[in-house]
Amino acid sequence: MQAGEPLVPMQFSHPPLNYSEVKIKVACVGLCHSDLHLIDGDWGDESRYPQVCGHEIVGTVVSLGSQVTRFEIGQRVGVGWQAASCLTCEWCLGGHEPLCQEMQSSCSNGQIGGFADYFVCDHSFVYDIPAALESSHAAPLLCAGHTVYSALAKAPMRAGANVAVLGIGGLGHLAIQFASKMGLCVTALSSGQSKRTDALAMGAREYLCTDDPDAMSRAAGTFDYILVTASAEQNWPVILALLRPLGELCFAGIPEKITLELANFVYQSQKITTVNIGSRKQMVEMLDLAAKFGIKPWVKKMPMAEINLAISKMRNNEAKYRIVLENTD
Template sequence: MTSRGMNVAIFLVIAELVKYTPSGGVKTQFDRRLAMFHAYAASSPDADFVTFEFDPGPLGHDEVEVAVEYCGICHSDLSMKKNDWGMTAYPFVGGHEVAGRIVALGEGVAGLGVGQRVGIGWTAFSCLRCDQCQSGHQNRCLQAQGTIVGRHGGFADRVRAQAAWTIPIPDGLESVDCGPLFCGGLTVFEPFVANNILPTARVAVVGIGGLGHMALQFARAWGCEVTAFSTSPDKEEEAHQMGAHHFLNSRDTEALAGVAGSFDMVLVTVNAPLDWDAYINTLRPGGKLHLVGAAEKITATVFPLILAQRSIGGSPTGSIVRAKEMLDFSARHGIKPMIETYPMSDLNTAMDHLEAGNARYRIVLTAG
């Protein structure tokens, strides 16, 4: 048995020995020691991640506790560590691409079981009562809580989330591949559903990186004619392997002009400034320019939008139902991220690799 498997087995035994209650917590000093979470935390934007132990408190009525087997890293973890968005609490425990097994259930949880394979993505909680939640858009809940926003995430041996946001992993998917699907995969899957993209559509993906390489796979499996845009000619072969029918250099203005009026959706996965008018011009009438990369500002000429009824939009990750649909779709079509793995103890090295732009294309930490 691997050390990771041994850790999970230990937690499953603990799950039988340690009884959580919403009001009373664990009952003995021995149990309290077992209940401590062991994590990696950064104390400031420029600090390294170091070992960190904390008491998570009593397990909530509707919460699930998961033993982390794998946890992906994405740029949002880096942005949160550096407090780029002004909402980071320190000590900061990142990690919102979790795959593992349930080791404890709150008293009000039904439909999930100890030992079950599950994952947790960007969102760990929503109210489930507001108009957005009731209409199936729980990720847009104004009371939603991020897994690493005001909470401790998956750079740890265990993590907690609301049961509704603890998503079962279907057969056909390896746990090591699932972390990036819960964040990046869901992010690029959502636009196909939100924009009612048909299997006959022509779709372009701008940027072949952590998001884009999964978007190509979804687009191809969706049945679309797929064009990849990249500034890196060396990615052409991989882009074709991941689903692109066509590959264009983003810096080639003639090539960009040559596909004017071609696409039903242009999915932008990069956060760099682009020639927005040029990309809008590649849309067919009624086409969508959809952003999932956090570009700081868009400057565009309005008349081409009006004349051909084109539109610009964006989206965050996705809802609970969309996450389940995405996983089922991925299992059915063999979609998985291209990953590099690091032991969680090498978290700082992995973060440096990500920040340097050298990840190809997602990084996954292994527990144990």
């Protein structure tokens, strides 16, 4: 009801569907860090209280607008972070829908997200879920999977390129799996040793502990691409030294503030890039890839009734590696 408060049940009804909308009965929804930011009001006006979060939504179609022919009642579908765009501007037409001026997320700026029993949005941002994916696995793919796939898909890399994924959490644990299935040679980077075994099981060839100065200096100059999925502070000069000439450092996580020495970037012709969520096309490709190669988020399922407990687990970094809330009936 207000910033930072525990969530409480609330009754409301959706307005009647317009001609292009789909109404989905939510079966499960992943819990993402962006939900916490919206609950806490970290992004200013993007939160509107009562704020209903949830943007990794899987459920079944219960009603369709008069002109929606792509879906059938009862079909299993999903929705990620983006719920609408104009579909006609240069960005939409160019396959960059997240850049549209009319971009609407599925749970900010007053949109009622997937923590509700039912979710409504335009059919253009509703996706069929491949049969091979379990609903609880599909949910985290719709935001976390989409984001890391979009980063990896646009990186100019040859098969076998040396890729590092920095941070093993909701995003990182999927980035390791996608990168490895995409034929890249993946090294997982994290502090301490507690995630080493998990990272290797996810498909990393190597694990590199960022607290180990000897290991970090041995790895200097060896990576073509580093995907940063952590938002925690890092020793950036040491991370940057890991890049090869022409290498790229791409931010999917958003550290509050970083200071970078640019001279070496220039001398080595290296790049710093960022990634938002992906396009609609990349969503379809990503779900297909996950289904074909058996990419599965590591999820902890919890009943929707325990959502406040789930949120506190996520705040305490106890979610290994994604919590999915399930509706029971």
